[in-house]
Amino acid sequence: MKLSDQLQLVPVQAKDQSILFQLMETIYKSAYSDFWEDGGDWYLNLIYNPIQVEKELARSRSHYFFVVWNDQQIGILKYDYPFSPREVAIPNAMKLHRLYLHEDSHGKGVAKQLLHHCESEAKKANLDFIWLEAMSKKPQAKRFYEKIGFETIFQYRLSFDLLLPQYREIEIMRKRIS
Structure with missing residues (x-):
């Protein structure tokens, strides 16, 4: 799916699991390794293992893509609806x-x-909102989402044992689709 001359989305398939894992090992650890006792290994293995990837791909509401920019795989985009x-x-x-670049x-x-x-996809599906979860200790991501119209509506703490206590706060943000 071509979004611009430089940007396209390529659907993730089950056979791509090892590529997905390697890509996320680089991207996720670069951004979040200091949030975890083990550098994020437990989380990566939980989310990007072959069984979990197949399960997510099998859900009809899931839309899972590699982000390709200037012919380079630079991240992933995953959205689900209705949800x-x-x-x-x-x-x-x-x-x-998931939006990791x-x-x-x-x-x-x-x-x-990408947003x-x-x-556009939410409008085509006649949805009212887009929502996401953002880590409270990632202020640059929160600022980006706020700048494009998202607002925090709920906060809670994650219970992942290996996630360091000072990084467990997460915010649910939403944006009304007009």
Whole structure:
């Protein structure tokens, strides 16, 4: 799926699990390794193992892509709909489940284009909201989402044992689709 001359989305398939894992090992650890006692290994193995990837791909509400920019795989985008969080009701909504980009692509408008794509898909599906979860200790990500119209509506603490206590606060943010 071509979003611009430089940016495209390529669907993740089950056979791509090892490529997905390697990509996320680089991207996720670069951004979050200091949040974890083990550098993030437990989390990566939980989320990107072959069984979990197949399970996520099998869900009809899941849309899972590699982000390709200038012919380079630079990240992933995953959104699910319809989907409401357990912690607070957000009916008729899309969850922006995963948006991870290599740090070399930050500040180049890639994330903004991806969010525009998500909003277009949400409008086509007649959804009312997009929501996401953002780590409270990642202020640059929160600022980005706030700048494009997301607001924090709920906070809670993650219970992952290997996640360092000072990094467990997470925020649910949402944006109304107009």
